[in-house]
Amino acid sequence: MTGQTPRAPVVISPFANERIREWPIAHYRHFVDRVRHDHDAPVVIVGTRPQLARANDLVRGFPATQVVNTCGRLSWRELTALVDDADYVVANNSGIAHLAAERGRWTLCLFSGSHSWVEWMPRGPRVIVISRLTGCSPCAAGGAMCANQLACMADLDPDTAFELFSNARAGRDIGSGE
Amino acid sequence: LVTARQITQNSIPAGLAAAMPISAPPEPASAWLDLLSDEDRRLILFLLSHSALEPALRSPCVVDVRLPEAAERAAPLLPDTISIEIDGSQLGAAHATLDRLDGEQNCMLLRNIIQCLPDYRTFIGHAFDKLAIGGFLIVTVPHQFLYERKLQMPSRYEQAHLRFYTPGTLLAEIEEAIDPCRYRIRLLADHDSGFDYGASLLAVPAGGHEIVLCLEKIAPPPWREEMEQDERQSASYTLPSPFLPAYQAEAEANPYQVIVPENPNIERVIVLKLDHRGDFMMATPAYRIIRQAFSRASIALVCGSWNRADAEALGLFDRVISFDFFPEDASAGPPRLSPEELHNAFANLVAGEQFDLAVDLRLYEDTRELLKRIDAPHRAGFDPYDLFPFLTIPLNLLVPTRDGRAEQGLMLCADFHTQVGVHHGFAMIFPERTEHSEKQFLVHGPYTRLKPGHYDFEVLLEPLAEEFELYCDLAANAARQILAAGVIRVTRDRFPRITLRSPEPLERFEVRLLTRAAGPLPPFRFLGVRYRHYGFFVGVHQRESMALLAHLVALRLQHPYTVARA
Numbered sequence: 235m236t237g238q239t240p241r242a243p244v245v246i247s248p249f250a251n252e253r254i255r256e257w258p259i260a261h262y263r264h265f266v267d268r269v270r271h272d273h274d275a276p277v278v279i280v281g282t283r284p285q286l287a288r289a290n291d292l293v294r295g296f297p298a299t300q301v302v303n304t305c306g307r308l309s310w311r312e313l314t315a316l317v318d319d320a321d322y323v324v325a326n327n328s329g330i331a332h333l334a335a336e337r338g339r340w341t342l343c344l345f346s347g348s349h350s351w352v353e354w355m356p357r358g359p360r361v362i363v364i365s366r367l368t369g370c371s372p373c374a375a376g377g378a379m380c381a382n383q384l385a386c387m388a389d390l391d392p393d394t395a396f397e398l399f400s401n402a403r404a405g406r407d408i409g410s411g412e
Numbered sequence: 413l414v415t416a417r418q419i420t421q422n423s424i425p426a427g428l429a430a431a432m433p434i435s436a437p438p439e440p441a442s443a444w445l446d447l448l449s450d451e452d453r454r455l456i457l458f459l460l461s462h463s464a465l466e467p468a469l470r471s472p473c474v475v476d477v478r479l480p481e482a483a484e485r486a487a488p489l490l491p492d493t494i495s496i497e498i499d500g501s502q503l504g505a506a507h508a509t510l511d512r513l514d515g516e517q518n519c520m521l522l523r524n525i526i527q528c529l530p531d532y533r534t535f536i537g538h539a540f541d542k543l544a545i546g547g548f549l550i551v552t553v554p555h556q557f558l559y560e561r562k563l564q565m566p567s568r569y570e571q572a573h574l575r576f577y578t579p580g581t582l583l584a585e586i587e588e589a590i591d592p593c594r595y596r597i598r599l600l601a602d603h604d605s606g607f608d609y610g611a612s613l614l615a616v617p618a619g620g621h622e623i624v625l626c627l628e629k630i631a632p633p634p635w636r637e638e639m640e641q642d643e644r645q646s647a648s649y650t651l652p653s654p655f656l657p658a659y660q661a662e663a664e665a666n667p668y669q670v671i672v673p674e675n676p677n678i679e680r681v682i683v684l685k686l687d688h689r690g691d692f693m694m695a696t697p698a699y700r701i702i703r704q705a706f707s708r709a710s711i712a713l714v715c716g717s718w719n720r721a722d723a724e725a726l727g728l729f730d731r732v733i734s735f736d737f738f739p740e741d742a743s744a745g746p747p748r749l750s751p752e753e754l755h756n757a758f759a760n761l762v763a764g765e766q767f768d769l770a771v772d773l774r775l776y777e778d779t780r781e782l783l784k785r786i787d788a789p790h791r792a793g794f795d796p797y798d799l800f801p802f803l804t805i806p807l808n809l810l811v812p813t814r815d816g817r818a819e820q821g822l823m824l825c826a827d828f829h830t831q832v833g834v835h836h837g838f839a840m841i842f843p844e845r846t847e848h849s850e851k852q853f854l855v856h857g858p859y860t861r862l863k864p865g866h867y868d869f870e871v872l873l874e875p876l877a878e879e880f881e882l883y884c885d886l887a888a889n890a891a892r893q894i895l896a897a898g899v900i901r902v903t904r905d906r907f908p909r910i911t912l913r914s915p916e917p918l919e920r921f922e923v924r925l926l927t928r929a930a931g932p933l934p935p936f937r938f939l940g941v942r943y944r945h946y947g948f949f950v951g952v953h954q955r956e957s958m959a960l961l962a963h964l965v966a967l968r969l970q971h972p973y974t975v976a977r978a
Contacts, residue, residue: 259640287587287592290587290588290592291591291640293533293588294533294537294588294589294590294591295533295534295537296533296534297531297533297534298530298531298532298533298534298585298588299530299531303588351669351671355671357971358971359673359676359971360673361671361673361971361973362670362671362672362673363669363670363671364668364669364670364671365668365669366666366667366668366669367666367667367668367669367977368666369666385666386666389666390668394668394978398668398670398978402670402672408670408672408976408978409668409670409976409977409978
């Protein structure tokens with residue numbers, strides 16, 4: 235990344251207002267690794283000040299020059315500008331996904347089975363939503379309860395998500411229609 | 413560029429080493445201090461003045477990591493030192509140098525170096541990894557408001573400085589680099605001994621001008637692994653329910669659902685509005701919305717032949733197709749053709765045509781099947797009861813007339829229970845004039861679900877001798893919720909009435925009859941409970957419903973998507 239035109243960052247928002255909507259941090263770490271190696275792009279983690287410590291868990295061990303933790307440091311306006319500059323945005327079913335979709339950025343939304351994507355998925359011209367069709371979804375569990383160890387998110391494999399997103403974004407076939 | 417140039421065990425004069433025994437707190441040996449620069453001497457004296465650092469500095473061997481420029485100017489900070497010189501930004505070499513240390517170091521000193529490293533995070537983490545449990549990491553950096561005395565980069569003095577530091581920003585980098593459960597902070601201090609606060613901004617700072625941070629490495633606590641899951645919102649999902657099957661075991665059976673953007677071009681639209689003249693007119697706002705949303709598309713309208721002239725006169729459609737699904741005058745009799753014949757006739761009408769979008773604007777379901785006969789990727793229509801899975805844009809609005817309708821009915825006495833009376837055909841008989849205690853249960857049931865709303869109940873009681881009084885209440889949720897209670901009179905001329913308004917659905921609703929007082933109860937019979945559920949008038953007008961569907965179609969197809977399974 236040195237000596238060349240800097241690549242547009244990949245913005246990752248790994249949090250949501252409900253933990254049940256969050257992809258595990260370990261999956262995000264793996265995804266960040268794929269971004270670094272396959273897309274050779276800097277990664278910016280965004281979130282609020284209270285989410286800083288969990289974001290530190292995510293960035294720890296990654297080079298500070300390539301993976302930046304901005305939790306609690308950006309105003310909404312700065313965040314919007316960052317999203318506008320992003321190559322793409324990765325988020326759970328959360329506000330940043332809606333922001334990115336609304337701003338027309340390529341958006342990968344890792345969608346928890348707790349909610350119906352029909353009702354809540356981000357909408358925009360470049361949105362790709364991936365969810366795992368567990369038999370218990372949607373459960374409307376909201377803030378707390380999951381009897382199945384959050385299987386809808388835990389089983390949403392980061393490599394598969396990365397490949398599906400990359401292929402869908404490139405217009406390649408990704409599977410059969412419903 | 414920076415390279416790790418040297419790892420050397422400094423040769424320490426034997427006499428001097430003896431003057432700094434490692435078994436006791438180090439004391440500044442004047443001979444050694446004489447070898448140090450003024451800056452380093454101030455720093456070591458500052459460090460030694462903090463008892464919190466005593467265990468660190470007492471370590472048998474301190475690894476002193478610093479920039480080569482600093483190494484050229486002065487001796488290592490302590491006599492028993494491994495000195496590592498890391499040069500600038502060639503991080504790979506710096507890491508390779510650290511790799512040569514084993515992971516059992518007692519004390520590492522990162523002296524005014526991380527401000528020059530682009531990737532402070534992995535370097536700090538790597539240095540920390542080299543410490544033994546109980547080992548110390550001492551980090552010093554130039555203080556933004558002692559050394560630089562500047563609000564913003566770049567540095568006044570060193571182009572190689574990439575960041576300014578305050579205690580807060582230094583600590584933030586440490587927390588990024590090292591798991592806070594793996595260390596305890598023993599010291600975080602501003603080193604300003606001898607600093608001349610009276611000097612001007614242009615003068616090179618004299619005296620201490622650094623931040624000193626000392627961490628002690630601790631073993632990870634046993635709860636560290638659990639911590640990730642132990643937050644309030646996640647606590648429950650870490651514990652599988654013993655009562656439910658684990659979906660995790662079925663992971664392979666759970667496909668991925670991927671929603672991807674689709675070509676937004678809508679060029680050929682077909683709209684169905686097959687009902688009567690009034691229905692056709694009420695759809696006018698919806699026609700206009702569709703025309704506006706797909707202004708460049710070719711729009712065909714299919715309507716009853718009686719509406720054709722009006723449709724053409726609107727000027728909103730590129731083509732008007734007549735199809736008489738209903739008779740023009742519904743009061744004159746049923747349609748001539750069966751639904752199946754009508755569907756086939758419509759299929760022939762649209763055969764060979766392709767559309768991008770098909771919309772059925774009729775609120776009731778009877779025309780919805782026609783959409784299946786149209787070759788279009790997007791099919792929109794009302795579907796309040798989820799009956800038409802082939803719709804890609806369903807709208808599930810309430811139908812006010814149907815969903816708000818009034819109801820009346822009978823809760824049969826067969827669905828009630830008694831321990832006193834006798835079920836006999838359609839009635840429950842209490843034939844004997846028997847003694848009862850006060851508030852003794854006579855009848856209870858039927859434990860049914862009630863929709864929200866306004867109810868009138870008539871308790872169908874008939875005296876078989878003289879008139880008398882009973883106690884009655886209405887309850888729900890296994891009698892946890894008492895909705896109404898009072899005394900009712902069992903008379904010949906009218907049934908007792910009770911009114912109930914419930915804003916929410918009621919589960920296990922029951923009517924209970926009890927004796928009012930102890931004593932003999934006259935004979936009577938119970939026939940059940942008659943109820944009336946009043947209708948309600950809420951929802952949206954037909955005209956508004958169709959406009960909402962048109963808006964929904966426009967909004968959905970602004971960013972159309974398809975759903976795939978992978």
